[in-house]
Amino acid sequence: MKTTNAKTMHPLLRKFGPLLGCIVFYVVIMLLRKADIINGYYMQVMLFAGVNVLMTASLNLVNGFTGQFCIGHAGFMSLGAYGAAVITTMVFKSNSIPEAAQIPVFLLGLLCGGIVAAIVGALIGIPSLKLKGDYLAIVTLAFGEIVRALLRLIQPIGGARGMIGIPNYANFFWIMLFVVLTLWLLRNLIYSSYGRAFIAIRDNEIAADAMGINTTKYKIMSFCIAAFIAGVAGGLYAHVLSFIQPDSFGFVKSADYLVYLYAGGSGSLTGSVVGAVLLTILPEVLRFLATWRLVLYAIILIAVMLYRSEGLIGGKEVPFLRIKRSSLYEQPLFGRKKNGLSEE
Amino acid sequence: MPMLEVKDLYVSYGAINAVKGISFEVRKGETVALIGSNGAGKSTTLRTISGLEKAKSGSIIFQGQELAKLKPYQIVELGIAHVPEGRRVFPRMSVKENLLMGANIIKDRAQIKRDLERVHEIFPRLYERMNQQAGTLSGGEQQMLSLGRALMTNGSLLMLDEPSMGLAPILVEEIFNIIRRISEEGTSILLIEQNAFLALTTSSRAYVLETGSIIMQGKSSDLLTDERVKDAYLGA
Structure with a gap:
């Protein structure tokens, strides 16, 4: 439990250490890229790994921390991808955007993608999360397929052929920025009073009800935040690949994220990062095995489930993704946060 | 005027009343x-x-207010603390976090502190295990925690669902002594219990339910000596 190394660190270093680490990591990657040790292909894999971290971490908020079961997460991703791509490619006509306006348009696109996903998340979350039980799983399963089918029918955005010519604005900087930002936000959310409520619902929804927690409200909140992040991740994905089509956001993709989540360890942000990064890279590393690749991939997953059923990092966090729990005991869980509960 | 008045209440699960x-x-x-x-x-x-189940018909009035249309969290805010059946603690939170979860509707921190001290005093055992994970407590301790957590909501009516379930006799005795003490401190209690002897010696009045209807009611001391109750529930 105790984090000896984080404890002995200088307070300033502890506070800004992670930030410093991120900057160093970024610079190192950029230097390696320049020296061409990391080629374009490696870079592409890393960008996808980043997108997958966003998807897995947001799924973790719903499945891992709130104890609900969303199995159509790629549906939100596709909404975000199309939402963002429509803004950058169709509303602003990507090839005629002046250099200076590219980034704001890109960010606007991501924001719109996230908002679209969050609104749809609210629309399907409100009726299904009012109920207790696994209704959300059924509804999100159907939702993922419905979104895919609808996107195939809408001709102005390419229909089944998909959308091409999306500017590839999402470089390593943006992906990394969003990953760091999201993990930081999720960590703070999980350790806030909201996070306590999420975890209470996961651990025992009836007891949470009996404690006066508005379980419906918190479940919907958690679901919408996750949908928003998935939407942003989808927007980034579209701007990495420059091309999206409805069929790349099918059930298989949703299942991939469930695999990343549970292999990494649900209920652990560290687990989401590890699961998503490892399992994004693994199929690429195994590429030399050609068709045997999927067999080995499956065997590795089975081994993880057999020997570490709680996931690779189940239930644990690295120090930077964790807030010292003892400090939590000194604060009221709900209400204002400032002074400690016990003044002595 | 009664604090809680249940009138002609019907509840059904699908076709089953x-x-x-x-x-x-x-x-x-x-x-x-x-x-x-x-x-x-x-x-x-x-x-x-x-509020965890919806009534089919009938009314539930608590301190002059109808509860039938309210959500569980609103009912807790009105002052009804429910200790659900089967020790539902939050296993991965510490004992203290569990207790503070109970205080989540209370915004006054001085009040939370007073309530915590009261719980410490009533349950010295919990105090010793304040930073332990709730899931690692023994059954009796978990029952105490779930009682203590309900006390933290500071309700005026405490509803207990089978507090003796699955506990060793000595712990049952301890839990019921605590329940009597909470009652003496002025909290109203609605107690559900299969152990009729314990329930009747702890309460002042009692109702006997059979397949969804009340078949007898009266002072607990009278019911304790009633032949029919003796035959059916006390097994004398």
């Missing part, structure tokens, strides 16, 4: 027991009062 038109009341400061065998509708009644 679990509670068929029961009426009872709890007055201020009183301990009332609902006794009866498995499937008599006791838990359903409590769950309906705290």
